[in-house]
Amino acid sequence: MDEKILLTEKNLKGNGFQVKTFESSKEAKEALMESISINESIAFGGSMTLLELDIYEEFKSRGNEIYWHWKGEDKKKELSEAYNSKIYLTSTNALTLDGKLVNMDGTANRVSSMFYGHERVYIIAGRNKICKDYDSARERIRNIAAPKNAQRLNINTPCKFTGKCTDCDSADRICNVEVIIHKNPSGANINIYLIDEDLGY
Numbered sequence: 549m550d551e552k553i554l555l556t557e558k559n560l561k562g563n564g565f566q567v568k569t570f571e572s573s574k575e576a577k578e579a580l581m582e583s584i585s586i587n588e589s590i591a592f593g594g595s596m597t598l599l600e601l602d603i604y605e606e607f608k609s610r611g612n613e614i615y616w617h618w619k620g621e622d623k624k625k626e627l628s629e630a631y632n633s634k635i636y637l638t639s640t641n642a643l644t645l646d647g648k649l650v651n652m653d654g655t656a657n658r659v660s661s662m663f664y665g666h667e668r669v670y671i672i673a674g675r676n677k678i679c680k681d682y683d684s685a686r687e688r689i690r691n692i693a694a695p696k697n698a699q700r701l702n703i704n705t706p707c708k709f710t711g712k713c714t715d716c717d718s719a720d721r722i723c724n725v726e727v728i729i730h731k732n733p734s735g736a737n738i739n740i741y742l743i744d745e746d747l748g749y
């Protein structure tokens with residue numbers, strides 16, 4: 549197991565999060581399927597990691613009530629139903645070695661659901677999301693994740709064209725809200741699955 553993962557695991561636990569580590573995404577998927585029952589409703593946040601894991605289809609074919617605005621036909625309805633779901637699944641833009649979660653969002657549906665409103669939250673992250681500190685987490689979000697997301701969404705932000713953040717004033721800006729989860733908030737049940745593979749961006 550990557551040493552960075554072990555150190556991050558230790559510090560996340562010290563910050564009150566539930567943490568599990570996995571050698572492969574296959575193992576993580578199996579553990580996730582086991583820890584969520586067929587009777588529980590699930591919402592997905594926008595996440596390339598979850599897309600790569602192909603887990604939406606598995607939960608759906610198993611019979612879970614499931615909402616994801618990336619998959620459902622009525623995006624507005626999926627987003628609205630997501631708020632009432634018992635379980636929330638997503639990834640994180642970055643984790644720091646000292647055990648914090650750093651995220652930026654355009655509409656904030658994902659970042660707000662990470663810490664409030666759901667009985668349990670599962671955050672699935674590959675080793676590529678681990679950053680040395682807060683500054684490198686911000687650097688990663690603004691110069692790696694956001695440009696790739698802008699390209700995926702085909703929106704007109706400067707980073708889509710240059711790969712670099714200019715702290716833009718674009719109407720399409722996707723970094724409107726920044727959330728740092730320093731420690732597990734009171735009443736929240738945040739479960740972090742760290743996987744020794746590169747996943748998402």
Ligand code: SF4
Binds near residue numbers: 694695712
């Ligand atoms: S602030 Fe603008 S330029 Fe910077 S990463 Fe976000 S969308 Fe891209």
